Amino acid sequence: MDKSFEPGQIESKWYAQWEANGWFRPSGQGEPYSILLPPPNVTGTLHMGHAFQHTIMDTLIRYHRMRGCDTLWQLGTDHAGIATEMVVTRLLAGEGQSRNELGRDAFIERVWQWKQQSGDTIERQMRRMGVSGDWSRTMFTMDEIPSEAVRETFVRLFEQGLIYRGQRLVNWDPVLKTAISDLEVVSEEEEGRLWSIRYPLADGSGSLVVATTRPETMLGDVAVAVHPEDERYASLVGKTLALPLSDREIPIIADAYVEREFGTGCVKITPAHDFNDYAIGQRHGLAPINIFTDEAKINANAPARYQGLDRYDARKAVLADLEAAELLVEEKKHKLQVPRGDRTGQVIEPYLTWQWFVKMDGLAARGLELVETGKVRFVPENWINTYRHWLGNIQDWCISRQLWWGHRIPAWYDAAGNTYVARSEEDAIVQAAAKHGGTAPALRREDDVLETWFSSALWAHSTLGWPNERAMAERGFARYLPTSVLVTGFDIIFFWVARMIMMTDHFTGEVPFKDVYITGLVRDKDGQKMSKSKGNILDPIDLIDGIELEALVTKRTGGLMQPQMAAKIEKATRKDYPQGIAAYGADALRFTFASLASHGRDIKFDLDRCGGYKNFCNKLWNAARFVLMNGEGFSVPAGAAPVARTEAERWVLARLHRCLAEVETQFAAYRFDLVAQALYEFTWNEFCDWFLELTKPALAGEDKAAADSTRHTLLYVLETLLRALHPLIPFITEEIWQNVASSLGITAPTISLQAYPRAAGLPADADAEADVEWLKAVVSQLRRIRSEMNLAPSRTIPLIWVGGNAADRARVANFGAQIAFLARIDNQRWLADGEAEPAASAAIIGELKLLIPLAGLIDLGAEKVRLAKEIARIEAEIGKCEAKLGQPTFVANAPAAVVEEMRQRQAAFAAQLSGLREQAQRLEAAAA
Structure with a gap:
């Protein structure tokens, strides 16, 4: 192995071999385990959310593949109707062409050309992350198999009376000139205006005042509503108002939707341009009047002087005319939620238009039943409440879009x-x-196409060949459905998860997946959402390969329209990343994601943690080099388990047993953070920091049998640990494993197809664990004393044992040679009966005291200062324990085991304090 770990050199090498050898494909043997990749947009690039979720899915797939399951990770991309059409339209504009000039067929042909040339960027990036899905089965939502599923689904639902065409209010983007889903609408609070307008009674007897944030929509008013129990207006209900600026009269109606306490208690009703008003209009039989074109300009339904005006120009004209007519009562600032299209940033209009819809009430009832009865399980389980809320308030689903790219409605x-x-x-x-x-x-x-969520709702069964029986047989429909788990974000529980459950059940009688693991949202280290406007986006590929500062600045500021914003982002970027971003490699990034994958809603990504896990990879690499150098020329027959001859070997095998048991438990609970924690702690603290140290006495000793068993155990534990780590960090583990396997007689071509290690295959040994934990405590205390006394590592020191119980004496006899080797002790003995303790630096472990005589070693004055600091520290710890135990609520409410543990801590600190004070007194006497 090379002296240093260079991730860039090994990642591309191993991924190419994995894919070329077909090791990601289903084996056809073992229990089926399948995952659907939520299909990313074909226009997209890998972002932190993708990288996080792909890491989780790949970890699960690799884990179950190694457990002998027949794993299928179904990959694919979404045609992304709106996004793709926008990309290609911009490309055409750069060439001096337009979508309309080309015509529909030529435009669609151009989109396919773009898809072939540039549409697989995200797939290349996924490979960099180590995604071990079956690329030979990858699916595109516009491929023939899913396209056939879309046509069949639409026709069957129509024949069943569940699809209809109707004129309804939808979210309308006036730039794209299409309906969009709620998911594509971003509502944020903005500073606006609230205008109060006087509506005269038609009989001239008075007027009502209404308030609105959109005065131009009054041109489409059909009524003014008051609350049925509002005594102020009871006598006016049924009368009519002269609609200002128009030659129409509109009724005064009573509806419980109106809030009497808000404003004047009078609300203008414009059913064609407000979702709540539409519902009121339906209840009262009021025909809606649409005053907008598909570009949000005033149409022929409004007075002639406003026709053709953009909505905001119309607003200015309406306000000017109201003021001239002395009907504008008041204008004031008002904060309001403004809905904008996430693609264009334009304010979305509720727009009355003909669309295709799916009736959802019956499907929703069934979808709710499947989750309530446990056929589909949410993890964490609290997300079922979000699912319930949406299905309990569901509306019919608008499935049509006014685009050219997509599945054309049949x-x-x-x-x-x-x-x-x-x-x-x-x-x-x-x-x-x-x-x-x-x-x-x-x-x-029909010109319209289906929204992309329609084809995505069929993803679980369409990718397995439904409804084509031959394709279903070839792709394993009966074997892999239901899939095992869906890994996705909470933001699409409504738009995708629920619809998949309903559609897959309706057409196949199966649920699409057994578990739904809901991930949190990846935010920056300060908890802020990552966005281009904030300048805090991290590109996962940049974290893998590294990026220089100037390139990072250009990436973050490129395309920003406001120079002031670009300058602010550039300044922050130069401050936060003065050297750019280092190359951490895919493994370090993956381990970081796993360590953050708790059951919380938000994930704060700190680049420092990524650096920490790069160090973890380096630690593993260096540990492997130590093992291989000390095992050079040593080999054992294939499958031979080590016969532990030393306590250190027995201890590490027992600790590995505990680690693997914890990993198995946490994998089952989808607690990837705890999987990562268990593996990290064993690798870093127990294997690298301690076991490698504890093997040195045996490796350097004259007992050949102990040395050989230690070499065997080193190789065995390392190889087992590499298999345990492989699902999280596949590249480095494959590289190291290739160097280790031959020494253990393993001839398999890849670690990825080896069996995942089980705790059941390793011995539990509580006695060895207790013995070595004692040894670790002794060596740690002796090293602490050496450090505090500033003794050179090469200098040997004497050691006197004092007190202790029978177990301590047995352990001293057993581990004396190891202690001498690990702590550089040249003379150790027990304090004789009646012998006074010398002036010494002391440590206390239970009933046992360790003395390092000071004579000839250190400055007695410096040791007095050190002892005083240690006494102060122990006194502070005792104070904390006493304060905790002095709280009646803690003693009464905390678990008994917790209270008892606190009392034991207090007693242990008290014993240490007593010994340290005695030592301080002896030091004073020696100095005198």
């Missing part, structure tokens, strides 16, 4: 407006012919 129309939903145009012609007496009229295909 519906055709004749000149009379009749609709024919069919699997193909030929089937539609047959339907039309039957309706028209045998001769089919000319048909026009």
Whole structure:
């Protein structure tokens, strides 16, 4: 092995071999274990959320593959209708062309060309992260298999009366000129205005005052509403108002939706431009009046002088006219939630338009039942409340989009407006012919496409070949459905998780997945959401490969429209990353993600932790080099387990047993943070820091049998540990394992197909654990004293044992040689009966006292200062214990074991304090 660990040199080498050899493909043997990759947008690049979730999924897949499962990780990408159409439209604009000039067919052909050339960026980046999915089965939502599933689903739902076309209010992006989902709307509080407007009664007897943040929409008002129990307006209900700036009269209605205490208690009702108003209009039979075009300009339904104006220009004109008519009562500042499209940043309009919808009430009831009865389990379980809330308040699902790129809705129309939903145009012609007496009229295909969530809702069964029976057999439909777990974010429980549950059950009778593991949101180290406008985005590939400062500045500020913002981000970037970002490698990044994967909602990503886990990888690398150098020329037959001859060997095998038991428990609970913690602590603290040290006496000794068993145990534990770590850090473990395996007679080609180690295969040995923990405590105390006395590592020191019980004396006899070797002791003895303790530096372990005579070693004055500091520290610890035990609530409410542990700590500190004070007194006497 090389002297230093260089991740860049080994990652590309091993990933290419894994993929080329087909080791990611299902084996067809063992218990099925399958995961669906939430398909990232084909336009996208790998971001921290992707990298985090992909790490979790890959860890699970590698773990279960090594446990002998038949693992399938279904990969794929989403066609991302809106995002892709925007990307290609911008490319065309750069070439001096437009979407409309090309026409639909040529535009779609251009999109496919772009997809082939540039659309697999995120897949290349996923490989850098070590994703061990079956790339040979990867699916694109516009491929023929999922496309057939989309057509079949739409037709069946239509035939079952669950899909319909209707005129409804939707979220409308006036730039994209399409409906968008709630998920694509970002609402944030902004500073706006609230205008109070006087509406005169038609009979001239008075007026009502209403308040609005969107005065231009009054051109589409159909009523003013008051609360049914509001006595101020009871006599006016049923009368009409003269709608300002228009020649219409509108009624005064009573509806319990109105809040009497807010403003004047009068609310303008504009059903075509407000979701709440639409519901009120439906209750009262009020026909909505749409005043906007699809570009949010005023249409012909408004007075002529406003027609053709942009909505905000219309607002200015309306306010000016109201003021001229002396109907504008008041204008004041007002904070409000403004909905903007996440793609364009434009304010979204509630817009009345013809769309296709899925009836959701029956499907939702079934979806809720499947979760409530435990067919699908949420982890953490509290997320079921979010799922319940949405399904309990569900609305029909708008599935159509006014785009060209996507699954075109399989519906055709004749000149009379009749609709024919069919699997193909030929089937539609047959339907039309039957309706028209045998001769089919000319048909026009529906222009709209289905939103991407529609095809994504079918992902679990469409990727397994449904509804094509041959494809289902080839892709293992019956074997891999339901999948084992879905790893996804809480933000798409509504938009994807629930819909997958409903659709997969409805069409296959199976749930799409047994468990849903909900991850938190990756934020920066200060808990802020990562965004380009904040300048705190981290690119996972930059963390793997490193990036120089100037390149990082350019990446963070590129494309920002506001120079002031760009300057602010550049300044912060130069401050936070003066040397750029170092290359940490994929393994360190993966271990960082695993260590952060608790059951919390938010994940604070600190780059320092990534550096810490790079050090962890270096530690493992150096430990492996120590093992290999000390095992050079040593080998054992394949499968031979070590026969431990030393307490250190017995101890490390017992500690490995505990570690693996904890790992197995936490994997089952999806506590990846605790899996990482258990493996980290064993690797760093017990294997690298202690076991390697504890093996040195045997390796340097004359007992060949003990030396050989130690070499065997070193290799055995390292190889086992590499297999245990492999799902989290696959690259470095493969590289080291290739160097270790031959010494253990292992001829397999890769660690990734080796069995995951089980605690059951290792011995538990409480006695060895207790003995070596005692030895560790002794060596640690002696090293502490040496450090505090500033003694050179090469200098040997004497040691006197005092007191102790029978177990201490047995351990001193057993471990004397190891203590002498590890702590550089040249003379150790027990204090004779009646012999006075010399002036010495002391340590206390239980009933045992360790004395390092000071004569000829150190300055007695300096030791007095050290002892005084240690006494002060122990007194402070005793004070903390006494304060805790002095709290009646702690003693009464804390578990008995916790209270008892605190009392034992207090007693142990008291014993240490007594010994230290005696030592201080002897030191005073010696100095005198």
